[in-house]
Amino acid sequence: MFPLTEENKHVAQLLLSTGTCPRCIFRFCGVDFHAPYKLPYKELLNELQKFLEIEKDELVLEVPNPPPKKIRLQELEDGIDGIDNLSQNGEGRVSVIEDGSIASKSSNLNVCNVCLGILQEFCEKEFIKKVCQKVEASGFEFTNLVFSVSFPPQLSVREHAAWLLVKQEMGKQSLSLGRNDIVQLKEAYKWITHPLFSEELGVPIDGKSLFEVSVVFAHPETVEDCHFLRAICPDCFKPAKNKQSVFTRMAVMKALTKIKEEDFRKQFPCPPNSPKAVCTVLEIECAHGAVFVAGRYNKYSRNLPQTPWIIDGERKLESSVEELISDHLLAVFKAESFNFSSSGREDVDVRTLGNGRPFAIELVNPHRVHFTSQEIKELQQKINNSSNKIQVRDLQLVTREAIGHMKEGEEEKTKSYSALIWTNKVIQKKDIEFLNDIKDLKIDQKTPLRVLHRRPLAVRTRIIHSMETRYVDEHHFHLYLKTQAGTYIKEFVHGDFGRTKPNIGSLMNVTADILELDVEVNHFIVEVPICTLNSAKVVLWWGGH
Amino acid sequence: MSKANPVRTTVYYSTPTESHPVLQSGKTIKSVSYQISTNCSRLQNKVSGKFKRGAQFLTELAPLCKIYCSDGEEYTVSSCVRGRLMEVNENILHEPSILQEKPSTEGYIAVVLPKFEESKSITEGLLTQQQYEEVLVKRIHAATATSRASRGITTTTAPTPPQPARSVC
Numbered sequence: 001m002f003p004l005t006e007e008n009k010h011v012a013q014l015l016l017s018t019g020t021c022p023r024c025i026f027r028f029c030g031v032d033f034h035a036p037y038k039l040p041y042k043e044l045l046n047e048l049q050k051f052l053e054i055e056k057d058e059l060v061l062e063v064p065n066p067p068p069k070k071i072r073l074q075e076l077e078d079g080i081d082g083i084d085n086l087s088q089n090g091e092g093r094v095s096v097i098e099d100g101s102i103a104s105k106s107s108n109l110n111v112c113n114v115c116l117g118i119l120q121e122f123c124e125k126e127f128i129k130k131v132c133q134k135v136e137a138s139g140f141e142f143t144n145l146v147f148s149v150s151f152p153p154q155l156s157v158r159e160h161a162a163w164l165l166v167k168q169e170m171g172k173q174s175l176s177l178g179r180n181d182i183v184q185l186k187e188a189y190k191w192i193t194h195p196l197f198s199e200e201l202g203v204p205i206d207g208k209s210l211f212e213v214s215v216v217f218a219h220p221e222t223v224e225d226c227h228f229l230r231a232i233c234p235d236c237f238k239p240a241k242n243k244q245s246v247f248t249r250m251a252v253m254k255a256l257t258k259i260k261e262e263d264f265r266k267q268f269p270c271p272p273n274s275p276k277a278v279c280t281v282l283e284i285e286c287a288h289g290a291v292f293v294a295g296r297y298n299k300y301s302r303n304l305p306q307t308p309w310i311i312d313g314e315r316k317l318e319s320s321v322e323e324l325i326s327d328h329l330l331a332v333f334k335a336e337s338f339n340f341s342s343s344g345r346e347d348v349d350v351r352t353l354g355n356g357r358p359f360a361i362e363l364v365n366p367h368r369v370h371f372t373s374q375e376i377k378e379l380q381q382k383i384n385n386s387s388n389k390i391q392v393r394d395l396q397l398v399t400r401e402a403i404g405h406m407k408e409g410e411e412e413k414t415k416s417y418s419a420l421i422w423t424n425k426v427i428q429k430k431d432i433e434f435l436n437d438i439k440d441l442k443i444d445q446k447t448p449l450r451v452l453h454r455r456p457l458a459v460r461t462r463i464i465h466s467m468e469t470r471y472v473d474e475h476h477f478h479l480y481l482k483t484q485a486g487t488y489i490k491e492f493v494h495g496d497f498g499r500t501k502p503n504i505g506s507l508m509n510v511t512a513d514i515l516e517l518d519v520e521v522n523h524f525i526v527e528v529p530i531c532t533l534n535s536a537k538v539v540l541w542w543g544g545h
Numbered sequence: 546m547s548k549a550n551p552v553r554t555t556v557y558y559s560t561p562t563e564s565h566p567v568l569q570s571g572k573t574i575k576s577v578s579y580q581i582s583t584n585c586s587r588l589q590n591k592v593s594g595k596f597k598r599g600a601q602f603l604t605e606l607a608p609l610c611k612i613y614c615s616d617g618e619e620y621t622v623s624s625c626v627r628g629r630l631m632e633v634n635e636n637i638l639h640e641p642s643i644l645q646e647k648p649s650t651e652g653y654i655a656v657v658l659p660k661f662e663e664s665k666s667i668t669e670g671l672l673t674q675q676q677y678e679e680v681l682v683k684r685i686h687a688a689t690a691t692s693r694a695s696r697g698i699t700t701t702t703a704p705t706p707p708q709p710a711r712s713v714c
Contacts, residue, residue: 452656
């Protein structure tokens with residue numbers, strides 16, 4: 001069923017004669033159901049011509065013969081701009097003869113003066129197939145996709161011009177046409193293309209999908225179409241950082257709402273003139289949103305930094321916790337890069353014992369995202385087999401929210417430590433027993449000298465909740481401590497030149513130093529076992545005590 | 546003499562070395578003062594933020610403090626290290642004896658943060674323990690009578706971690 005009615009005839013005739021394509025004509029006539037747009041271009045032209053009772057040889061917007069179209073698509077593949085194959089035909093101008101019929105001076109008014117080809121060839125199967133080929137070649141794993149398309153800003157200007165034209169024509173019939181009565185170009189484009197993508201790639205289109213296919217169109221020929229707007233509304237076009245051109249879609253649309261009709265008509269032709277070439281495809285890109293992997297790690301090396309230790313381009317210590325875990329993930333997920341974060345951290349020379357320190361890794365633009373719980377287990381095993389410096393457990397996929405929960409409550413946690421202490425004076429078992437009885441000892445710590453170069457100078461009050469000692473020999477004992485988060489343990493032992501008070505040395509009236517330190521991380525976890533990517537559950541909670 | 550101890554080559558703390566008269570046995574320190582001139586007290590030094598804004602800038606010869614001994618002798622301890630003053634040790638005001646009893650730890654005088662670009666050259670300009678002792682020997686041979694004027698000599702020596710570093714200035 002042809003969607004246009006008698007009421008639409010004048011407008012349709014006017015638009016067709018000035019070089020507008022059938023689908024754009026539908027849009028301006030308010031055709032807001034999908035079916036008509038999906039019909040093939042040729043068929044639409046024929047139906048339109050029948051509707052308007054135009055003889056075939058009088059048709060203005062004739063579809064070009066196959067060869068020109070193929071050439072254009074070939075050049076798409078080669079990455080060259082759409083060719084100017086119509087220049088020899090010139091722009092067809094139409095004169096309206098008194099008897100109402102339309103005669104054409106020359107045929108081949110190919111490129112729509114409103115959509116610049118977007119609703120002509122760029123929404124049809126052949127083009128979509130080309131895009132899908134690129135998507136498949138990119139090697140991403142996906143079960144749905146979101147399609148985003150970007151049109152050149154000057155389309156808004158042309159749309160505006162066409163609207164003014166049509167509004168005027170309808171005014172003659174005492175009909176009104178609001179800006180919102182027109183179907184948006186992007187909407188119509190998506191109506192047509194979404195089913196084509198789904199069919200070609202075998203997956204549904206889902207606005208919430210993490211996998212994005214984006215196509216960007218440009219039309220270099222008419223880039224300057226928008227420039228006149230700057231003179232009229234200069235504050236819409238303020239240059240900002242990171243913007244290549246000041247004429248963004250938003251800026252242009254904003255200016256169009258402000259400009260008066262008379263001013264617009266003075267500067268821009270209504271109807272818009274016909275371009276020589278269709279839009280060019282600036283880019284076809286695919287990207288997958290980040291996925292998150294979390295777990296807990298134990299560190300058994302006293303010679304391993306958490307993050308790579310590089311000064312002036314020189315690596316000071318081999319490897320890092322982050323790299324030992326992430327390198328495997330990066331490879332398996334085929335991701336571009338990663339961001340490592342953890343719930344607290346420890347020094348290079350401190351071991352992490354207990355259940356392990358919670359960490360989460362963001363994998364950026366992963367190409368592979370679906371893993372069974374078995375595969376994740378195997379990945380964990382692989383990491384653990386590759387190094388005895390760290391071990392990982394509870395490796396699982398999580399949502400972005402999990403990271404926030406992990407960082408939450410870091411300040412509130414209590415930490416447990418085990419230290420090997422040296423004393424200059426000879427000690428007996430009885431000399432250290434009193435430490436076991438000290439509860440909730442308040443200490444004041446000035447910023448330790450060893451971190452002073454990168455931390456502000458301040459005094460921090462911290463609490464040593466409890467201690468337990470184990471005598472080793474006349475100059476050594478083990479000290480187990482439970483402290484408030486953020487306590488500098490090493491400084492509590494040796495006193496940091498008296499800048500941490502009280503300290504073990506001052507409490508025992510000796511000179512003490514710390515030989516070894518281990519931290520026991522035992523955050524309790526409420527977890528829902530392995531979530532798959534497409535479920536929205538929050539998986540991991542990191543609690544503390 | 547005082548010594549500057551580099552901590553990871555970026556922060557130095559100054560303490561008097563064993564050869565400094567103040568640390569000779571028999572001397573009693575009456576008091577220590579950080580008021581080094583009418584307008585300048587090291588106690589007024591205040592730094593804020595990660596970049597330690599507001600720190601007093603010190604050259605090698607900049608005085609850090611004055612030590613008054615019970616026998617009337619007065620000594621000025623100089624910085625020896627170019628950089629920004631982070632803090633002075635207020636504990637030696639209340640307990641001057643720790644200067645003598647624990648010069649390498651709690652008896653420090655000041656913490657100085659050199660400019661990042663200069664930290665390497667400063668560390669290299671320091672003396673090892675052995676080089677320091679050689680300097681002392683030379684001085685003893687060339688000794689002239691000490692005057693009552695306060696002319697403190699500060700030494701900082703090069704580091705051999707974890708030994709404290711000294712340099713002669």
